[in-house]
Structure formats: structure tokens, C-alpha cells
Amino acid sequence: MTPPRLALSDICKRFDGFPALDGAGLSVEAGEVHALLGENGAGKSSLMNIAAGLYTPDSGHMALDGVTAALRGPADARARGIGMVHQHFRLVRPFTVAENLVLALGGKAAMRGALALAADRLGFALDPDRRVDSLSVAEQQQVEIVKAMAGGARLLILDEPTAVLTDAEAERLLSTVRGIAATGTAVVLVTHKLPDVRRFADKVTILRAGRTVGIVDPRATSDDDLTRLTVGERAALPPREAGTPGRRRLELIGLRCLRPDGRPAVDGADLHVGAGEIYGLAGVSGNGQSELAEAIAGVRRPAAGVIQFEDAGADVTALTPGARRRLGLACIPADRYAHALAGDLSIAENFAVGRIDRGDYGPWGWVDRAAIRRATAKAIAEHDVQGVRSLGQKAALLSGGNAQKAVIAREFAGNQTIILAHSPSRGLDLKATAAVHARLTEARAAGAAVLLISEDLDEVLSLADRIGVMSRGRIVAEFACPADRQAIGRAMVGHG
Amino acid sequence: MIDFVASWLAATLAYAVPYALAALGLIICERAGVLSLTAEGFMLVGALAGVGAVLALRAPPLAALAVGMAAAALVAVLFALLVVVLRLNQVVAGLAMVFFCQGLTSLVGTAFGWTSKAIGGLTRLPLGPLADLPLLGRALFNQDILVYLTLPIFAAIAWLLTRSMTGLRLRAVGESPEAADAAGVNVTAYRFVAVLAGSALIGLAGAYISVGSAKIWIQDMTSGRGWIAIALVIFARWRPWRALAGAILFGCIESLVPRVAAAGIQAPRYVMLMLPYVVTLGVMVWMAVARTGRPGDEPAALGQPHVREERR
Numbered sequence: 032m033t034p035p036r037l038a039l040s041d042i043c044k045r046f047d048g049f050p051a052l053d054g055a056g057l058s059v060e061a062g063e064v065h066a067l068l069g070e071n072g073a074g075k076s077s078l079m080n081i082a083a084g085l086y087t088p089d090s091g092h093m094a095l096d097g098v099t100a101a102l103r104g105p106a107d108a109r110a111r112g113i114g115m116v117h118q119h120f121r122l123v124r125p126f127t128v129a130e131n132l133v134l135a136l137g138g139k140a141a142m143r144g145a146l147a148l149a150a151d152r153l154g155f156a157l158d159p160d161r162r163v164d165s166l167s168v169a170e171q172q173q174v175e176i177v178k179a180m181a182g183g184a185r186l187l188i189l190d191e192p193t194a195v196l197t198d199a200e201a202e203r204l205l206s207t208v209r210g211i212a213a214t215g216t217a218v219v220l221v222t223h224k225l226p227d228v229r230r231f232a233d234k235v236t237i238l239r240a241g242r243t244v245g246i247v248d249p250r251a252t253s254d255d256d257l258t259r260l261t262v263g264e265r266a267a268l269p270p271r272e273a274g275t276p277g278r279r280r281l282e283l284i285g286l287r288c289l290r291p292d293g294r295p296a297v298d299g300a301d302l303h304v305g306a307g308e309i310y311g312l313a314g315v316s317g318n319g320q321s322e323l324a325e326a327i328a329g330v331r332r333p334a335a336g337v338i339q340f341e342d343a344g345a346d347v348t349a350l351t352p353g354a355r356r357r358l359g360l361a362c363i364p365a366d367r368y369a370h371a372l373a374g375d376l377s378i379a380e381n382f383a384v385g386r387i388d389r390g391d392y393g394p395w396g397w398v399d400r401a402a403i404r405r406a407t408a409k410a411i412a413e414h415d416v417q418g419v420r421s422l423g424q425k426a427a428l429l430s431g432g433n434a435q436k437a438v439i440a441r442e443f444a445g446n447q448t449i450i451l452a453h454s455p456s457r458g459l460d461l462k463a464t465a466a467v468h469a470r471l472t473e474a475r476a477a478g479a480a481v482l483l484i485s486e487d488l489d490e491v492l493s494l495a496d497r498i499g500v501m502s503r504g505r506i507v508a509e510f511a512c513p514a515d516r517q518a519i520g521r522a523m524v525g526h527g
Numbered sequence: 528m529i530d531f532v533a534s535w536l537a538a539t540l541a542y543a544v545p546y547a548l549a550a551l552g553l554i555i556c557e558r559a560g561v562l563s564l565t566a567e568g569f570m571l572v573g574a575l576a577g578v579g580a581v582l583a584l585r586a587p588p589l590a591a592l593a594v595g596m597a598a599a600a601l602v603a604v605l606f607a608l609l610v611v612v613l614r615l616n617q618v619v620a621g622l623a624m625v626f627f628c629q630g631l632t633s634l635v636g637t638a639f640g641w642t643s644k645a646i647g648g649l650t651r652l653p654l655g656p657l658a659d660l661p662l663l664g665r666a667l668f669n670q671d672i673l674v675y676l677t678l679p680i681f682a683a684i685a686w687l688l689t690r691s692m693t694g695l696r697l698r699a700v701g702e703s704p705e706a707a708d709a710a711g712v713n714v715t716a717y718r719f720v721a722v723l724a725g726s727a728l729i730g731l732a733g734a735y736i737s738v739g740s741a742k743i744w745i746q747d748m749t750s751g752r753g754w755i756a757i758a759l760v761i762f763a764r765w766r767p768w769r770a771l772a773g774a775i776l777f778g779c780i781e782s783l784v785p786r787v788a789a790a791g792i793q794a795p796r797y798v799m800l801m802l803p804y805v806v807t808l809g810v811m812v813w814m815a816v817a818r819t820g821r822p823g824d825e826p827a828a829l830g831q832p833h834v835r836e837e838r839r
Contacts, residue, residue, distance in 0.1 A: 085708075085709070104711070105708065105709050105710075105711055106711030109711065117709075119705075120706075121703070121705050121706040121708075121709040121710075122703070122706055123698070123699045123702045123703045123706045123707075124702065124703065124827065125702055125824075125827070126695075126698075126699070126702070130695060131706075133692070133695060134695055134696065134699050134706070134707070134710050134712075135706075135709070135710040137710075137711075138692075
């Protein structure tokens with residue numbers, strides 16, 4: 032029996048005293064697609080960064096083809112035939128495809144070889160003279176795969192490759208991956224999506240809290256069992272319950288927003304969300320969702336069109352973000368660390384900023400810190416924000432799920448009636464996602480109008496009462512729920 | 528009028544050279560991702576070291592320029608240690624270096640008695656019959672050696688940055704240290720060397736002011752040219768040839784100032800002296816307005832220290 036292509040055992044790695052890996056192991060055979068499954072923070076990326084030579088483990092053993100290996104760095108890993116595609120691409124964005132390949136591979140000849148490989152073996156049509164920042168995410172990923180595969184990678188590691196792709200793109204990528212494995216390359220597919228594992232992996236290793244907790248055959252294991260191994264307990268999915276839409280609370284009429292180069296990002300979008308309704312806005316990212324969200328939040332001035340909050344009686348298009356919030360708007364932005372939290376300020380200060388302009392914490396010029404601490408303590412208890420060592424702790428230290436809960440605690444503090452949630456579960460694990468979804472459905476039950484913008488079709492399908500599909504700045508289709516997943520998928524990509 | 532224009536153009540390039548070389552040095556640093564606010568300080572070091580080499584070592588002018596470069600590179604080792612190895616805040620470390628260099632050069636200049644002593648310095652090198660051309664002859668072909676050398680220096684650095692493997696790696700380090708690291712580039716080494724090389728050019732710019740133009744050392748004689756060079760780099764959007772064009776523009780303005788006074792035109796002296804700085808401000812405002820919302824050309828990792836095992 033041949034030894035496995037990659038064998039990692041008893042790997043431990045600490046960051047600032049916190050154990051990210053604590054006895055993790057993985058064994059991958061040549062020619063197989065091996066899924067590495069786990070929650071966010073389970074240590075999947077850390078383990079793979081060790082396999083790719085980016086991190087050195089504190090202890091543990093690594094072997095390649097049965098021979099003990101101690102990697103000296105990423106270049107050493109590459110020389111031994113290990114290629115990794117990181118979740119955040121390691122591409123120089125202002126460089127062309129060719130320049131990126133020359134940089135990574137060390138020369139023009141290697142770059143030309145890699146482009147030939149991309150065209151012949153992988154079936155990628157890459158234009159070497161295009162700048163990387165003008166490529167779609169899927170194309171950027173292809174460049175990364177070419178980089179990793181060039182020079183004959185014997186082990187290909189893909190870190191969350193489907194997280195940024197549409198259904199169709201993910202399908203295509205995963206069949207490419209199967210093709211790569213068929214030529215004898217070992218492939219590690221890091222993911223937290225069960226369907227990816229089930230359809231494309233030969234074997235799955237499950238990590239939980241830095242430790243390997245199971246190695247199973249995905250075809251012989253049920254979803255429930257995989258989930259139980261991943262999260263440690265059953266994560267109950269809330270049953271879908273329909274809302275009863277009331278009067279229109281949020282309405283957009285002919286909204287247009289321009290990109291800096293003058294082309295429209297939002298090009299005449301019309302939609303309305305009723306009280307007690309979740310409206311799911313689906314679409315491939317970059318089709319104007321961000322601009323639409325910014326226009327509603329009041330941080331982007333639309334070029335044309337009207338935004339109405341029904342409770343305001345009329346047009347709020349000209350109002351400031353603060354004025355809109357006083358009229359009942361709550362925002363959960365897509366990038367919680369950039370737009371929802373001030374990372375260097377304390378949790379209490381981040382919470383207080385939501386209502387401080389209304390004099391909740393004292394009149395002008397006087398801040399009642401005790402009142403802030405009381406209100407914050409109450410809110411974080413109500414919203415089950417974990418990992419708060421003190422209220423004075425920096426908000427940046429909260430993990431993704433808890434940061435999002437803290438944002439929601441602040442945004443929902445005033446019983447807001449219009450809720451704008453942009454990719455609210457992006458990057459969150461199952462439990463945190465369930466908590467966020469529960470808050471959104473509670474808000475709906477309380478009569479709020481919820482606009483849920485998400486690229487995750489499963490999220491939209493499980494929550495929304497109506498679904499709109501955004502493509503090229505327009506709402507191109509609307510569906511009443513329960514809706515046909517295939518039809519929505521076609522609408523998302525059909526207007527290209 | 529012709530005389531006025533002729534003498535104005537003749538002086539322009541000599542005023543442009545320090546801006547051009549300092550800006551080029553800054554471009555090397557910043558393309559590698561190190562924000563260097565040190566230019567004013569390193570120019571002073573180069574200026575003093577150049578004069579010191581002439582006075583103390585009886586060095587010929589060209590050797591004095593080399594000493595100026597070496598001195599600036601030496602002081603830059605300290606800056607590189609602070610920001611590249613120890614990863615201090617680059618703005619704070621850069622400002623501290625400026626004040627340090629101002630103090631150091633005043634001290635050394637006074638202690639060795641180098642202040643206000645005229646030296647021989649660089650001499651003009653007419654290029655044969657070309658120098659006798661009307662107007663352009665004096666402006667372009669009757670200059671000192673460093674003015675002539677500036678063009679090949681720019682060509683070499685521009686080629687290095689945009690066409691060579693070294694330049695590709697250097698730019699990658701400034702745009703995305705993670706990508707460069709993953710490609711096996713030693714980010715720390717590239718940044719360290721870029722800071723030293725860039726600072727040497729800044730030192731050369733300073734040495735040219737003392738050894739080439741003024742032929743004397745006076746305390747704080749660079750009078751803000753380092754800061755203007757920093758603005759020039761932004762104006763040039765980190766591209767060498769644009770920086771050269773900008774430097775010539777500033778050279779024009781600066782050489783105009785004494786000539787207006789000499790021509791007997793009534794203009795308040797301090798307003799005239801303010802002119803280069805006012806133009807700098809104006810250029811910055813114009814850039815800000817003209818480029819609002821467009822993607823910047825600024826190296827994406829400018830000012831950010833690189834730590835490999837950082838968790839985000």
C-alpha cells in the first residue's frame with residue numbers, strides 16, 4: 032500500500048497563547064478529493080497554512096509520501112509540489128494575469144507554461160494582459176489555481192473555494208477539481224458547506240475546536256451526522272413560517288446610482304417591503320446590491336429615484352443617515368468590521384453610538400457612562416453576545432458571530448421598523464447564523480419590514496416571503512415563496 | 528525679455544534636479560510599501576556630508592556627492608530597522624527621523640566648523656557647440672554633470688521598476704506583501720534594500736543642493752524641498768517620468784523667484800518665496816478634486832507593516 036500523499040498528525044499551534052490547533056490530523060491519498068469540514072474558527076485554515084509552509088507548527092508531525100517533512104516556507108512547499116489557493120486570494124490586484132504568474136513562478140518561461148496548462152488541462156480561458164482587478168472573482172480564482180498547479184502540483188489545497196462563487200460557478204469549479212484529482216493530484220477542499228462535501232468529496236475529515244473529530248465517507252454519512260460532528264450538537268433549523276405582509280414600509284421607485292466612472296450601478300430599481308415581511312434580494316455580487324444598500328442607508332446619494340419610508344409619510348431620499356435612523360431604519364452592513372463597528376473603541380462605546388444622539392445617555396456635552404454600561408450589559412445579555420470579557424474590551428476582539436450579534440443588539444435597540452440586512456450571515460458558522468436568522472424572523476413577527484440582501488441563495492430561500500433577483504442594477508424577477516431554486520438561479524445569471 | 532527668459536530657463540534644471548532625485552528615491556521606497564516622510568532629513572544629511580567631504584577630506588565634487596549618498600543610506604539603516612524590522616508606525620518614525628536629522632546636521636556642522644564656508648563644488652560642463660545654441664543651449668547643454676546624469680538615472684530606475692524581475696517583486700511587495708510572500712519573495716529584505724537605495728538617492732539630492740548649486744553648507748538649507756518632493760510623488764502618482772516632469776515644473780517656479788526680484792519687478796518678497804509651497808498646495812487640491820472616487824495609484828500596502836503569522 033502506498034503511503035498517503037500528505038499526512039499530518041497531532042498538529043498543535045497557538046496564537047498569542049490561544050490554541051488554534053490542538054491535536055489536528057489529516058491524511059490525503061493521491062487522486063482523491065478530500066474535504067476538510069469544520070465551523071469558522073475550527074482551525075481548518077490554520078492547518079492548511081501549516082501544510083503550505085506559511086505557519087510553522089508548535090508540535091506535531093508532517094509527512095509527504097511517507098517521508099517526514101519540515102517545510103522551511105511557502106517556497107519550499109511549492110518546490111515539494113504543494114499548491115494552495117487561499118480564501119483571500121494572494122494576487123497583486125493592479126498587476127496583469129501574466130505579471131502575477133511571473134511573480135509567483137519566477138520567470139517568463141514558467142508563466143507561458145502555466146498559461147498553456149490553464150488552457151489545455153484546466154480549460155480556463157485567461158487573457159494574460161488583463162489586470163487582475165478587472166477580472167471576476169471566479170476568474171481570479173482560476174488564476175490562483177493555475178499558480179498553484181503550475182510546475183506540477185502533487186497536492187492542491189483549496190480554502191473555501193465556493194464561498195465567493197455563484198451556484199453555477201461553483202459547479203464548474205468543482206468539476207474542474209474532480210478532473211485535477213483524476214490525474215493523480217491529491218486535492219484538499221476546505222469548506223463548511225455540506226452539499227459541496229457530499230457531491231464532490233471522496234472522504235471527509237472533520238475538525239472541531241482545533242482537533243480532528245472524525246474521518247468518514249460522506250456518501251455513507253447522513254447530513255445530520257455530519258452536522259453533529261461539525262458543531263458538536265444538533266443545530267436545529269427553525270421551521271419556515273410565513274409572514275403576513277401589511278402596509279408598505281419601505282419603497283424604492285426608479286432608484287438609480289452611478290459608479291464613479293458614470294456607468295449605472297443601480298439602474299432603475301423598484302421594490303417595496305411590507306410590514307411583517309422579509310424581502311430577499313438575491314443576485315451575484317457586484318450587480319448593484321452594495322450601492323442599493325448604501326442608498327437606503329443614506330450614505331450614497333442616488334442619481335435619480337425616490338426612497339420612501341411609509342411611516343415617514345413620504346420621501347426620505349434627501350434625509351441624512353441619522354434622520355433615517357430616527358424614522359426607524361436599522362442597518363446591518365455587509366462588512367461588519369469596516370462599516371458597523373469601530374474596532375478600536377470599546378464594546379460599550381460601539382453600542383452607545385446607536386442612540387447617543389437622542390440624549391439617551393445624557394444631554395449635550397455630558398455622557399452618562401454608567402447608563403451606557405447598563406444599557407450595553409442588558410443588550411449583550413439579551414442578544415447572547417459571547418466572548419465579552421469586559422464592556423471596555425475593544426470591539427475588534429469579538430469573533431465574527433459575536434461581532435454580528437453586537438451589531439444587531441445595537442441596531443434593534445430602538446424597536447426599529449425597517450431593517451436593512453446585507454449578507455448578515457457572511458462568514459458566520461451554523462450556530463451564529465441560526466441566531467442571526469432568528470433575530471430577523473423575530474423582527475418580522477414584530478411587524479418590521481426586513482430587506483435581506485444576500486448572495487447565499489439558501490439563506491434567502493429559508494427566510495424570505497418574497498424574493499427579488501438583482502442583475503445589472505435592476506430587479507429582473509420577483510418570486511413568491513416557496514420559490515423554485517432553479518428558476519431563481521437562472522434569473523441570477525440569465526441576464527448576462 | 529529674451530535675457531530674462533534665457534536666464535530663467537538656464538537655472539531651471541539645476542533647481543529641478545534635487546526635486547527629481549528626491550522624488551525618485553521616495554518612489555522606490557513607497558513602491559515597496561514604505562511610507563518615507565524622511566526626505567527633508569535625509570536631504571540635510573546628504574547636503575552636510577557632501578560639504579564635509581570637500582572640507583575635511585578634500586574630496587573632489589563627484590566623490591563628495593557619493594559621500595552624501597552613503598551618509599543618507601547609513602542614517603536610513605536606522606529608519607529601516609525601525610519601520611521594516613521593528614514595524615513601528617511609519618509616519619511617526621519618519622517624522623522623528625526628520626527632527627533627528629535636523630538636529631544632527633546642525634550639531635555636526637557647527638562642531639566641525641563647516642557652516643557658511645564656500646567650497647568649489649561642481650562646475651559647468653558645456654557640451655561643445657550645443658551649448659552655443661540660442662536659448663536652449665544655456666538651458667540644456669551648459670549644465671553640471673549631475674544634471675546630465677539625472678536623465679539616465681531616471682531611465683535606469685524606471686526600467687528597473689517596470690521591466691525587471693526585481694522591479695516586479697518590489698512592486699508586488701508594495702501592493703500585496705501577502706502575495707509576494709506566498710511567491711517566495713523576502714518582503715523584509717526587499718523593503719530594507721528599497722529604503723536604503725531610495726534614501727541614497729534622497730541623499731544625492733541633498734548633496735547636490737550644497738555641493739552642486741549653493742556650494743556652501745547652511746543649517747536647514749533644504750528649506751522644505753523634501754516635503755515638496757513628498758507631495759510631488761503623490762502628484763506623479765508614483766510614476767518616475769511624471770515625477771521628473773513635476774520636478775521640472777517646480778524648478779521653473781523656484782528659479783523664477785530670484786529673477787523676478789532681479790528684474791526689478793515689484794512683488795512682495797515673501798509672497799514670492801511662498802510660491803513653491805502655494806503651488807504644492809494647489810496641485811494637491813487639484814489632484815484631490817480631479818481624481819475623486821477614481822481608483823488610486825497609491826501602492827495598496829503603503830504604510831502597512833507586514834507580519835506573516837498575523838491572524839485576521
